[in-house]
Amino acid sequence: MIRESLSRTVDFVTEHNRLTLALMLVLTGIVVIGGLPQLDTESQAGADAEAFQDLEPIDKANYIADNYERSENETNQTLATVYVRDSDGNVLSKASLLESLRYQQDILANESVAAALRPEGIVDIANMVAVRAADEQNPTLDEQIEALETASAADVEQVVGETLENPQALRLLPSGHDSSSTTATDRRMLVSLDGTAVDESVETALYEAAQDRSGAGFFVLNQPAYNAYNSHFFTEMAFLVLPFALVLILGVLAFTYRDLVDIVVGMVGVLLSIMWMFGLLGWLGVAAGVISIVPVVLVTGLSIDFGFHVFNRYREQRGEDEDIREPMNRSVKLVATALILVTATAAIGFMSNVVNPLNQIRDLGIAITLGVAAALLIFVTIVPALKISIDGLFERLGWSRRKQALGHGRFLRPALSKTVTLARRGAPAVLVVALVAGAIGGFAWTGLAQESYQQPDGEVAEWKQQLPDPVGWEKHPVAEQLNHVQETYQPATADAAIQERILIEGDVTSDGTLTDLQAGVETIRDRGVLVDQPGVRAVESPVTAMAALAQRNSEFETVFDDADTDGDGVPDRNLREVYDAFYAADSDLASRVIERTDGDYRSLLVRFAVDADFTDPDSVVANFEDGAAQMEGSSDRTATPAGSLAINAAVLDEIVGGILLTMALALAAIAFTMAVVFRVMHGSATLGLVVAVPIALVLGTVIGGMYLLGIPLTLLTALLMSLVIGLGVDYNIHIGDRFADELREGKTTFEALDAAVTGTGGALLGSTLTSAGAFATLALVPQAQIVSFSSIVVIALLSSFLVSLLVLPSLLVLWDRYSPEAVTEAPTGEAMPQD
Template sequence: MRDRLGQVIDFVTEHNRVTLAVLLVVTGAVAAGIPQLDTSSQAGGSAEQFEDLDRVQAQQYIQEQYTNSSEQQTNRTIQPVYVRNEGGNVLSRESLLDGLRYQREITSDPDVQAALHEQGVRGIENLVASRLAGDANASLDEQIQALSNATDSQVRSAVGQLLAENPRAQQFLPTDHGTATTSTDRRLIVVLDTGPGTSQQDRDEAGTALYERTNEYSEAGFFVLNSDAYQEANQHFFGEMVELVLPVALLVILSILVFAYRDLIDVVVGMTGVVLSVLWTFGLLGWLGVEAGTISIVPVVLISGLSIDFGFHIFNRYREQRGPGDGIRAPMNRGVRLVTTALILVTVTAAIGFLANLANPLPVIRDLGVSITLGVVSALVIFVTVVPALKISIDGLLERIGLDRRKAALGHGTYLRPVLESSVTLARRAAPAVLVAAVILGGVGGLAWTELNEESYQQPDADVAEWKQQLPGPLGWEPSEVRQQQQHVSEIYQPADENDAIRSQILIRDGVTSDSTLKDIDAGVRQIDREGLLVTQSTVQPVRSPVTAMNAVAEENESFAAVLEAHDTNDDGIPDTDLKTVYDAFYAADSATAEQVLERTNGEYRSILVTLSLNADFSDGSEVVPRLADGAATMEGEGERTATVAGSLAVNDAVLDSIIGGIVLTMLIALLAIAVTLVAVFWSMHGSASLGAVVAVPITLVVGLVVVGMFVLDIPLTLLTALLMSLVIGLGVDYNIHVGDRFADELDAGAEPIEALRAAVTGTGGALLGSTLTSAGAFATIGLVPQPQLQSFAAIVVIALVTSFLVSLIVLPSLLLLWSRYTDGVLSVAPDAEPTPQD
């Protein structure tokens, strides 16, 4: 293998111009795949990928057995339009008139008309104006006329009477508004049709028209929160992020590269390799048909970081190898030969870590593992061919015109070398203590994992630190009105009706005809209600269950009411005997209503469906679902039946648990595979399997320290952070391999263990320091973005990079020295192996 690598490196360093020409053509061919890139993948997976989960199975069962019930509930959807005036009164005559004029404009818009439900548009302005007109059925023009003719005091009086007499008017006002005749907030309800008569395109066009019309009334405080508003908010967000993060990130990267390389030409050559690596990655993804997905920024930043790391090792080793009388080609040949083995090993083990994600059930995570692996392989090819060839070409040209291109390697300076060598001193004096401390820290990481919070995702925060807003020029972050509006609305409003609420279902199966069934279900519902999870808005039915459905039918059907009363032994309004007869009577009285809550197949009752309208947000899932599960446990009674929480919140929570479990499996697979690979490679190349095992051990400590960092910084386990945990191994293995391989190379060359260790931590350690500073600095700039998920992403990667560096320079030297003491520091190199060239 080394002979073949040597032949390739010889060709690259001897025929640098041919290499560049060939790789330029190859780059063009690979980059041609970029236009074919598929970016349609989403962050989730289909139900089939999680069909072994009880909640997913329950959700599928509900969809199959209660289809008619679902269809009856989905023929309309509402689009609230909000009115806000922080220092004024949105119940004033002028504001209500604005609302009526707004309604006239949107209802006359052809795009809105095409998707408008027969219930149309309604708001408190309609109720007030109709009262003033003396006609509950007054047309919109008549309402406008009546409100225009009224005085402010008449309007105020009408508002007060309306709120006192009509509780349904509260749906248009903030929760717990009461009967006050002034308010800073109100909302209108636009009802869109979702039946077969309208298409999704119709609804999309109606939403766009609503957004545009609402913007025309923005000065009056009108706004809408729909897909068009969020799209503009996202564009605003990315624009602000580019203006703030990109300049800072480039400044950090270039500053550190200039410090590390102390040479502008080397900075340009290294960054050229980084750009080519990213282009190759996306080109290969396009050709191979791998979906890039919605989080393609992850492979970009990770590949950029690894590419910068590769560049540091190539340049640093070249500088170490070039003596005073050397030309350019020979030391570059030796430097690339020396470092290529480590780079290949890094690529292989990192690929193992990333490809272990193929065991994950989510397609986006599997695709991401493939994407990053392709990127690492691309970086390897670029940095052992293009970068050395380009470096030789440019340095040769410059030296021919009289410029000396010799530079000192990072880590060999007067100030930095003693700092790096201190890790050797620590290893000599306290290696066992370092090992014990590492084991303890690893154990703390294991305990911290069990204490991490789990969330489906981290809710964006509309607040932006003042100093970020006060930065000069385009750097200043301008907060998005949409995010602030969204946060405000979620704080003061409850859902306007069932179609606007997040719903959760509880599926009860087995023993649904036992006498205690309905009592246990009612007890479970009351327990959930006491937790404050249900919507209390007067216009919303918070619970649909057999009890509520039966009571509703009994109000209209006297004979069924008599059946309920006859089977209620303690007069609490809940039947508790011979429930099969009650169910039969229910179906006979109103089968359409009964089939929404009861499943009857071949005359047998197999399941019950309880539907809850929740006063919650999707980000509340990790808190809400356990309390729903407690209520479901109460519905099970004494084990007579099963009750499973379903619905979007419950399914998301179950999927998150499954993914986190998958991440643990992924990490274990990756760690085992990497350990086996290192053992095999070190045995093959250096004659010591045990040395490979020693190099692999610190990776587990890196993972543990990252978990500790997450716990200290209160970073929760979400779909994104769980994914990043599986990628930490791919990052953590890099630095240890470079130090371990350099140590082995020095031993192969005949150095004593202490001298070999000193060469590894000063030579290779200097390159690792530059790589860490550059990559960690660049990722840290992402933390400037006021978005919790991106901040968590940046924090985890920075922690992984810094801890990997510290572990490779503090813990690994102690392990290597202990290994040398117990093995006499001797490597059994194969007899036919050529000694590694050293200077």
């Protein structure tokens, strides 16, 4: 039934090539012209919030939100930070301070900024110095500017020295700045805004005013800055990658096809496949996002692969006295089974990401699947019909269109045939070596490093910058500025720091509770992971909150001191009475750190301002886990880290743990599909299973390659492993399907294997060179995540090619030798009518 339907479709395409082109042109217009205007190109970053609700840190974070909601969200303050940097000068000079005041004038002249400004206003060393210089109460901004303009440089320097005696001024300077020094290369100002009033216009005003003073070292790191960086990054990536990829692809096509017409026809198919992919994404409402270059490159490689097989088989099939239609008919019918199977199995690997909690990966899997499906349709309809039309026209004009298939040349054919000799002489040995290599690679999974995200460092190789425009990479300052800020400053406030929290539940009124809590806090503090900045509270806990209240409330101080039997400043008895007195004295403060429900004390909350090491956040989480273990003590209590770092680590662990199951299920689904299709199309389910086996070896090779190249498991790379399955099955299917076709024609095992390897192997070589080369060009991009992704795909493609030529032939020999099944004989068919 399937074979008959496929045969009739191919018959129609090759017999009515002009009608096929007309129908497909109309359909292309509907899909592309109708879908592209609806395409969503916005980034779909983030994860499905419901996907990880069962993870303990997320469950506790939700608990905190529910039970500490009022105190967690009691302020709508948003602090916008403006940085000033002059590596070769002094940002505390009179000129730099005046520039800050004029910057404030500019942003306050914006109605949106003025409306969003909170009573706290702007905190800046320039204002502190100018107020002292003005020597009057609450001078206006204009008066401050006038005071600084009239003061001498020496007077300003003296006032700066006096100002830096204030800890509030020091927190605006780099960490560890010597208060006696009146010079600095970096400083910052804080703009206090109402979070509910901050919109795009406010952030744009801050960004544009800083850009106007970029020559004086002013910059901000807000959304408009990141948008400018992203736009610049992807423009530079396109100019750097696409020329290299295009030259490489066209070079390989020229080597493979050795024919300009076939190159043009093949590239038309590639472009249509990509256009169909984006059109279908638009119709379905799936976001293309900022990583759309990945499916473009991947679909380009796979569609070129389809073209290689169609053209290569056509060249093989065309006899000396044949016209164009009949050999094209046979070639499309022969490769269509493999192309359909490649599409189906690749879709299983790619579409396994539909349940992915990360939106970008989910959309990526859908996009690639749609692109591959579009390529299948185009390369069994438009491309054969266009090839027949063009070749027919040229041959009527007297230009012969007969070309030799790749793999049949005097150099490549002997090289490919040696893999058949290897299978003939040492199939069992090849299988053993493959199993050992795959096992070693798979074992490397346990040694892969884990990171939530590979942080960009903004570094660009010198040679990439020296390439002629527009290919040369022009650095954008945001990435370097971000790294500089992280290295230079401690957070200006606790709210500006990375927040980590530990929730303590259970028996929180037993005598040792606060002692254990404080011991855990000290353990974390001693690890050096907390903010160390003047004026910034690194820890907020029941102990710190009660100690602060005791200093201003004598009645509570008495209760607090009576409960502290050893004088260490931590109550260690009668905690229920202490909590009662705490709530009675200041219920708002108490509710920030102690949960009281229906008169019962159920949990305590400790907040930390973290000076996280961005290169190794997992070690920071481990320190909090150690502190939490001490907080639990020996009583009936639990303590759980529930901040952003702990949540990221838990999500990554969940993904890494689940990806093995996902890959196993995908492999099982592909094996089942292969068995069914090979049974229907070739009469042997076991042959389909044998062809599917090498995918596991490809996975092992990829994992081993990641280990050797130091590619970590991240939220992205771990989830992209399922894409490897979709890529790894491609080449094996082509060899296995060709082998079955040749057996059905009555050839012996080694004759069939030789025909499959030399015929199909040539197309696979061209496909590997183009696809792997195209993805290798992504390694030119100075972004660790993209380099890691391209490396994984290149390893997958190269290993798939080598496995299909070196391992699969030996498996096929062993299958033929020991399997009770055999491939069914080919049915007889009628000749194709010709116009």
